[in-house]
Amino acid sequence: MTTISHGVGESPRPESSAVPGLLVGTAAATTPGVRVRDLTVVYRTPLGELPALGGVSLTIEPGTITGIVGESGSGKSTLALSLLNAVQPPGRIAGGSVEIDGLGDVVDLAGDRLRRARGRHLGYVFQAAQNSLNPLKTIGKQLLDLGRSHDVDDLPALVRDAKSLLERMGLDGARVLDSHQHELSGGMRQRVGIMLALVLNARLVILDEPTTALDMITQATILRIVREIHQERGLTTLMVTHDMGVAAEVTDRLAVMYGGRVVEHGPTMEVLGSPRHPYTRGLIQAIPRLSGDITQSRALPGRPPTLGTVPKRGCVFQERCPLRMEVCETVEPPSVIENGRTVACHAAEAARPAERRKEHA
Known part of the structure; x- marks a missing residue:
């Protein structure tokens, strides 16, 4: 895959020329930013309520494509659903806030206000598109149902926009x-899922594993569509993926999740080019190689934690970390922000003064 050189760590991309069927021009003025603060999501189990997200904080800048990466069970989809206040029982949002420009704190929305926000302001493309479609109705009838549920006055215009x-x-x-x-x-x-997420002119679009189970040609087509529509409609986009190649191809910023925490966050090319968290380095080293020394590709040792095995104290990555120190077993590392990069790692923080001394030597 080729990577995008523009947009990484920069201000939102400029609007392109108008394309039939797409709204442009004034979109940038309504592009929302997102501020997740201390978000905690728990699931009820026979062992009690266990955290799937443990105090996640994340800022998504207006007009950017932000990728969320991590192994299965890291909390990526739970975070994405939380942006819609759509966590279903036995899960619940137990604390924190999700502030979205133009909507306020989504955690406080309920009933008709929440229903209207979904679709009108927030679009969601599900991982398995067939699971979000009604097998008994045509796509057109589902589109009309969507329009009626949001009190769209001009249904023929909605159909024309969808086409x-x-x-x-x-x-x-x-x-x-x-x-x-x-x-x-x-x-x-x-x-079709992307169309349904955009047809009501949502400005924040969340894509949950949009290329899973697709062949390489179709995957490349979907990524091209995501990039073009994001730019032409002036969107803020969140993409959940387990594929580092997909993240490198399309995102501006990258957040790495493990055990329900964001362990690293920053401009995509910087995170992939010089990862600071040992988990991020492990993910990159585990990518299969098609050329060069294929033995350099190494799987991460151990297994990711489940709801019941997340360490109750210290760093969530401690059991698999090659840089583990004594403090990692008892103290959760704080998220340290420097030069637009965020990392939560005791070893990375301990190495930083040494790096500075070397720079000034």
Whole structure:
């Protein structure tokens, strides 16, 4: 994959020329930022309520594409669902806030106010697109249901916008709207999910593993569509992925999660080029190689923690960390911000003064 050189650690990308079916021009003025503060999500289990997110704090700048990476069970999808206040029982948001420009604290929204926020302000593209589509209704009928539920006055205009979006993504809009989900391929269903997330002009779009189970050609098409529509509509985008290559291809900033914590966050190319947290380094070293010395690719030792095995004290990564120190077993590392990078690691913090001395020697 090729990486994007522009946008990493920079201000939001400039608007491009207008494309039929896409809203541009004034979009940037309404592009929202997101501030997650001390967010805690717990799940009820036979052992009691156990944390899936443990005091997560994260800032998503307006107009950026932010990637969330980590192994399965790290809390990526739980964080994404929390932005919609959509964590379902036996889970619940136990503390913290999710402030979104133009909406306020989403955690405080409920009932009709929350329903209207979803779709109108917040768009979500699910990991398995077929699971979010009704197999008994055509895509067109589901689109009309969506419009009616949000009191859209001009349903024919909504259909025209949906067709334009689908055609913008390389599909026959009329045929797709006339089809049931089983009549569409995986890549087509994923594009339908993107259309449904955007057709009500949402400004914050969350994509949960949008390229999972897709072939390489379709994956490249979906990533191109994500980049183009993000830029042309002036969106703020959050992409959940386990694929470092996908993150490098499309995101501006990258947050690495482990055990329900954000352990590193910063501009994508800086995080991938000079990772500061040992978990981030481990993820990068585990990427399979197709050329060069393939023995340099090494799997992370051990297994990621489950709800019941997350350490109750100290660093969540302590059991798998090659740099573990005594303090890691008892004290949770604070998130230290420096030069636009955030890292939560005792070893990284201990090494920082030595790095400074070397720079000034």
